[in-house]
Amino acid sequence: MSEVFEGYERQYCELSANLSRKCTSAGLLDGEQKKQKVSEIRTGLDEAESLIRKMDLEARSLQPNVKAVLLAKLREYKSDLNNLKSEVKIISSANPNQAARDVLLESGMADALTVSADQRTRLLMSTERVNQSSDRIKESRRTMLETEELGVSILQDLHQQRQSLLHANNTLHGVDDNIGKSKRILTAMSRRLSRNKWIIGSVIAVLVLAIILILYFKLR
Template identity: 80%
Template structure:
């Protein structure tokens, strides 16, 4: 549903209801007061026609499935406006009827007026329902956007946690590499120490043998 069309529609329904009240009030007046009230109604009818033209232009610019629904509603609004025009003409004829109600009854327009009022009431109810539906749709969109933002935030947190885990994993690999290198160095040192022990032991053994030989030759 077009927001522009809905705005024009609300304005028309409010204006139509106001004009209907003014027509009823004009039927109970006489003289200049009645003429003034009829002039106000005629000015309102001009404004209502302008709103209907705007709604028609807006409806025809929409997609075919939406346009078809809105054009049906426009026909109802045009019929409602024609009833208002007929009522104004009857009031402007200046007959000698005692009241606008008697005038409508005698001319067979009472049923039309009642039907028009019912039609306006249904249209206003429909408009209110459409507005509520539009508000619910907007609320749903807002909830969807909030959910989407929450999802994006969760994904960002998960990405950061993944990066942290990858960093920790890389750090562990680095530690493992360092431990491996340290183990190799310690093994190498251990081997050198064992080799040095054998060398020192051999030297000591040679020295002892030499001392024994020297003592032996001296004593002999």
């Protein structure tokens, strides 16, 4: 609730109660005293009307849910102000009965206008809600499109990463094949070296044995 609105509201309620008391006392007066009292009341009515306008401006500047509550209150205050004006009109009239009938007729027309104004207000509020809903739908659609674009971009990135992984996997398989071939070649070379070692060892042993035999026969 708006503190500014509440401040205007307190001032209006105090002023309205004061004006109501003055209207009651003015009805008991005559002549110049009555005119003076009516003049004071009309000055107070101008002040009350100014407070009503301030409350109306403040209420319309607030959030929709708060604004609706305050505008409903404001309609009651406007009705109260109209009743005070009617009462002053009757008091200040030379023919109170005729003035009372005129006030009743004006009240009936005012009620009809109030109903029309209420319907117009409800229509404007409904239109505002529809516009807000339309804006939310547009915002949701925009967010959905942005999310869709982001999803497509992510899928494209994932596809590229998958292709990179497949290429790396194929490269690793090729490396494994090369390592396997190298291992087989090294194994074959190791076997050949082992075989050559045995052959060389055998040749050396035969030569040593031949030398020993030659020396033996020579010495003998």
